[in-house]
Structures are given as structure tokens and as C-alpha cells.
Amino acid sequence: MSVVQSSTDELYSVSWSNPAWSHLLCAANVLDYFCDLSNPFYDRQCNNEVIRMQRLSSEQLLCMTGVEFYLHHAQEPILFVIRKQQRLSSTQVTPLAYYYIINGTVLQAPDLATLLSSRLLTTVSGLNKVLQTLVPCARYHPSDGSYSWDDPNTLLGLNPETESGIGNISKSNSTSSAANSRSTQSIPANLFQIQRTDFLLAEWANRFPLPASTLANPQTVPPATPSTVTNTPNVGQPASSGASQTTPMVNQYSVKL
DSSP, X not given: OHHHHHHHHHHTTOOEEOTTTGGGOOTXXXXXXXXXXXXXXXXXXXXXXXXXXXXXXGGGGGGOOEEEEEEXXXXXXXXXXXXXXXXXXXXXXXXXXXXXXXXXXXXXOOOHHHHHHHHHHHHHHHHHHHHHHHGGGEEEETTTTEEEEOOHHHHHTOOHHHHHOOOOOOHHHHHHHHHHHHHHHHOSOOHHHHHHHHHHHHHHHHHSOOOHHHHTOTTTSOOOOHHHHOOOOOTTSOHHHHHHHHHHHHHHHHHHO
16 A cells, blocks of 8 residues: 555656647547656556557447546646546446546646645745744743733844835834833842732741740740749848748749740
């Protein structure tokens, strides 16, 4: 199957003509012109060759089965269409290929699959070339998620004034636009960045609060020593009772913390 497909693809780029009598073509002799043995599109095993070798009438083709060539359309003296068909009976045929003759030159008409494949390949190739040209012109801005595009003519080294032929364009507009673009690029942050940063900081502060030990650090408040909070014992009171009074004061201070 691959050999047949490759041979068919090769015939799409082949043409044939016989200058000796290509200018004398008409509907009566164009089939004989096509059935020349030097024509690469002609099949020597077809029924047309059989009746020509046996000197039979072309009407005998209706009584035969096999491959044959038939004049499908004639527009004298420029265009003729020859159809290669498989005859199954006198009334039933299956088209195999079409060949058109334009001004004496024979060419094979492509089938629908080959035609669509060629058109799609041409379209995709053009789109790929356009994308490859425009991709370097795109500039993505993470601050607001937008895109800006550079002039592709500048990237390709083209002068739009010369190529389009519009004429002279005011250079002040281009200068002001360039200055505006530079001033826009020099801005350290825009409103979107500021609001987004504040939102993220607040979100992180709520999600990861400071530990309690950091909020109430005992080192920031100097602790009171027992000597500063003890009362002086009264004269004549035993020392043991004065020591017993200092303990509640320390405990009270610790409870207040």
C-alpha cells in the first residue's frame, strides 16, 4: 500500500505533452492523444490498449470489465478531463483517478484527501510562521497579569512608512508613546501591586499570629524582688512572723502576673 501511495504522490508532480499534435486536440482524438505509450499516466494493461491492438471499436469497452480510460468532460480546444475507471459491468463503473489536459499538457488531478492535506499543511505552516514572528513581541506583566506587544516591524527591521507607502507619519506621536512607555516601566509599583501586597500581608498575619510568649515577654517588665515588697516588721514582733508575712506578698505578685 505504501508503494502504491508513493508512486501516486510522485505522479502529482509529473506532466506530459506531445508538441507534435497537441494543438490539434478535439473531443474526437483527445483520448488517442492520452493513450500514447510515452504518457506516464497511461496504463498499458487497460482495456483501451486491448481494443486498439485488436483494432476494435471503442463501443466494445461496454462489453468488457477492467481498467479503462474515458473522456469525462471536453471544453474544446483548451480543457479536457479524462477519467480512469474500473468497469464492473456495462452500466456500473468505479472512478479511480482523474486527469486533465490543459493546452496539450496532461496532469493528474489530486484526490480529495491529498487536496485537503495540502491546504491544511499550507495553512498550518503560515500560522506557525506568524506565531514564531509574534512570540518575541509579547511581553507579560506579572504585576497585573496583562500582555503588551512590541511592534513586529521593529523586530524584523522593517520601516512601516516605507513598506506601507502611507507617507510621512508624525514623529511626535511615536516619541510621546515611547516616553509614556518608559515612564510606565519606571513606576516601581501600581495600585494593583499595593492592594495585593496589603491583602497578602493581612492574610499571612491572620494565618500565622505571633506566639503569646512574644506578646507578653517577662523581660520587658522588671520583676519585683521580695525585698521591695516586704513590710518592715514591728518592733517586738518575732522575726519568724515577719518572714511569714513576706511570702503572701510574693505569691500575690506572682498571681497578678
